[in-house]
Amino acid sequence: MIQPSRKFAERIWLSVPHMGGEEARAVQLVLSENDHLAGSDEVERLETEFSALTKLPALAVSNGTAAIHLALRLAGVQSGDEVVAPTLTFAGCINPIIYQQGIPVFIDSDLQSWNMDPALTEKFFVERARKNRLPRALILVNLCGQNADVDPFVQLCQRYDVRLIEDAAQSLGAVYKGRPSGVSGEFGVYSFNGNKTITGTAGGMLVAKNPSDIDRARRWITEQPEPTAIGGGGALDEVGYGYEMSGVIAAIIRRQLPLLDQRVHERRAVFARYEQEFAAVAGLTMQPEAQFGSSLPSRHSRWLSCMTVDPSEFGMPAANLVSCLDAANIETRMLWTPMHLQPLYRDREIIGGSIAQQLSARAICLPSSSSLTIQEQTFIIEQVKDAHTSGH
Secondary structure, eight states: OOOOSOOOSSOBOSSOOOOOHHHHHHHHHHHHTTOOSTTOHHHHHHHHHHHHHHTSOEEEESOHHHHHHHHHHHTTOOTTOEEEEESSSOGGGTHHHHHTTOEEEEEOBOTTTSSBOHHHHHHHHHHHHHTTOOOSEEEEEOGGGOOOOHHHHHHHHHHHTOEEEEEOTTOTTOEETTEETTOSSSEEEEEOBTTSSSOOBSOEEEEESSHHHHHHHHHHTSSSOOOOTTTTOOOOOSOOOOOBOOHHHHHHHHHHGGGHHHHHHHHHHHHHHHHHHHTTSTTEEEOOOOOTTOSSOOBOOOSSEEEEEOHHHHSSOHHHHHHHHHHTTBOOEEOOOOGGGSTTTTTSOEEOOHHHHHHHHHEEEEOOOTTOOHHHHHHHHHHHHHHHHHHO
């Protein structure tokens, strides 16, 4: 491995929380008022504010994976039901299929958005309809902050009566044809994990077109039944999961949510500088911003700043560049390994797969924090250029 000429004094992380003093003051207030437990006023207020943002009823939960699990249960996924999902994604959106004893079927990516290929999906649906073996649900993931091309999937799912779950865990703040990310399916899922654009250090959100679905899921997120008039004990008649969000986490998210557009603007500015600086570096191609052939605006949130590395032109494979930057005290990462190559899922059906494997082998994610300083980004850019020069 090529050793860097110098290291940054402190670790430059991939994506860190961007917080001010309001979050700490809010946490102190919640704790002093003993409003930190699940079901607190802060959680209720957050749900109301998120509903105003998405124009859909919302349920705050412990994390994005919990929200996907609830959506799958609401979609009626049971033992033996197939669920279509992209192969190029994070395991947290696939594992809940197994929670419901479902069977994942993986679809390849397209190069326009890096998300699930709508043409391949349509071909799969047509073939399965002939065999009367349609899947129960489809999970559409918006990778790295860019929306998938949702409308073809909406039309497919409506035509074949398949439940559509839009996983916007990575794309809060993105826009698809003028619509907020996550609102186009029957269910939408969001994450406030510690590395997200808006974070509570944890937490997730489920939205649904049908308010009654949110009411049903609300009963499931607690492991305790509702109290009854007799004795206050309640009758346990459904399985619950303990997926509630605490008031502390809700308080942190509420103080950040009004800054969403600003944080997206800051992350997009980070990406724009990478794009400008690397335009003349052979072998580097920044992730495109898909517009999906529409005059209505679509916007990548640039949660992560991603690029592909052509080893023959750049001078080294993407994995070697990641190692070089790591030695310089810069955290980067390769894109996710496709699910159909993971030991847990390699025996599952895969439609295509070559594009996802190509992206996985060549794409890396650069530090993209909204709080990334000019000095830090300058150092990152210099180290990437030095690696290119040294590789040749």
